[in-house]
Amino acid sequence: MQYVVVDPEVPADVADLFRRHGPLLSRIRAGWTPEPQPVTPKLATRLLQAGGAAAALFLLGVVLLADGGHILMFVTALLIFVAFVGHLAAKEPMETDPEEHDVYRHARWYEGRFLLAEDFDYPAELLRERTRQAVEYVLSSGVHISGMLDGVRNSVMLPAQEWEISRLLAKLSALRGEHRRLVTEGDSPEVVAAMQPLERALAASEAAVVARVEALERYARHVEEAERALRAHEQIEVLRSRLPKYEQLLAETGADALAVPQIDNLAQDAGRLEQALRDSVRSAHEAFRYLDGPAQA
Known part of the structure; x- marks a missing residue:
């Protein structure tokens, strides 16, 4: 992934978008523009169109049959209706990547507020x-x-x-x-x-x-x-929390006289590390x- 440096004053969501699309930003800078997003009828609009055509066809059929026939005209109208509905069903929206449009729009708006590898x-x-x-x-x-x-x-x-x-x-x-x-x-x-x-x-x-x-x-x-x-410091603190178990074991085995000084040294080490931590933070x-x-x- 191409690393993108973004001005920290750019909104965080836009900055994340830029960082994910470094190569696309390079293409935009080189003159690339996204294809216009097509305007396609929504499903509800298509259903309304088909419903209106069906209603008109039904009324036409009722009128023609009431007039005494005209079966040929009715069949012709029916075929036209089927072809129209098939066209609506087969018409699919073009595949577009809306994120590319977002990157392009923001790149133009925040031009000069991001830097790419070629810079x-x-x-x-x-x-x-x-x-x-x-x-x-x-x-x-x-x-x-x-x-x-x-x-x-x-x-x-x-x-x-x-x-x-x-x-x-x-x-x-x-x-x-x-x-x-x-x-x-x-x-x-x-x-x-x-x-x-x-x-x-x-x-x-x-x-x-x-x-x-x-x-x-x-x-x-x-x-x-x-x-x-x-x-x-955190590791020593974990060891210190376990000291009572070791002290109890030493007392039960009668070895506490020899080992207690070593355990005391552990506590002293913890104190020195705590001071070292404070010094490092300072x-x-x-x-x-x-x-x-x-x-x-």
């Missing part, structure tokens, strides 16, 4: 993928879901960071592509000298975007450390504040 050159695509992985890891982490981090700010700021970084990478990719074309067309010393400041501007812009990606990755690493501490909060600084700037 990024190879170096930019690598950075965009690193950004996606960092954001996805944080938002799916247990410490985020459990509310140990600032969940509201994470859910709002991280998608906004991903969109802003992706937007800058797409712009950088376009400028790099134009620059490469200019380099191939102009090889005189004057042109080469004039392009050097542009190349430095591109390099400086890329370095700034890389710094933002690395800040996101640092935050994700802090979250990963807190995640490991949380899992270890570090993640500090990394988040660092990440928030450039965003506000």
Whole structure:
């Protein structure tokens, strides 16, 4: 599935629609338009038409027979009626995909609010993928879901960071592509000298975007450390909940004098892990504040 980066301000249902139809969005951008949706009679309308024709045919038959016959005219009218009803029954609506029309309509309405794979050159695509992985890891982490981090700010700021970084990478990719074309067309010393400041501007812009990606990755690493501490803490807590059974067994076997110190060490380990968890979450909060600084700037 082609990954689509969507502006977080786009409604969630439209964003999900875009993410499911990356290849279709590429075709729309290339000029594809869906076939017009045909207007077909509904079943109730067809039944009404057939019923009206049947009633008219019945009245015609009554009039003709009351007039003394005209069987031939009645049979002709009957055949016409059968052909008409058969036509209605055989006429099936054309197969259409209404979702394609929805994608097309929303793509036109939200043009410029989503980015596709072709918007990024190879170096930019690598950075965009690193950004996606960092954001996805944080938002799916247990410490985020459990509310140990600032969940509201994470859910709002991280998608906004991903969109802003992706937007800058797409712009950088376009400028790099134009620059490469200019380099191939102009090889005189004057042109080469004039392009050097542009190349430095591109390099400086890329370095700034890389710094933002690395800040996101640092935050994700802090979250990963807190995640490991949380899992270890939960496992130690499970062990602590089972301590009474072990203590009872040791007391019954007379081995408690030797083993109690080891069990006490387990409790101390739990305390150290709890402190490590608090420290890891605190570090993640500090990394988040660092990440928030450039965003506000």
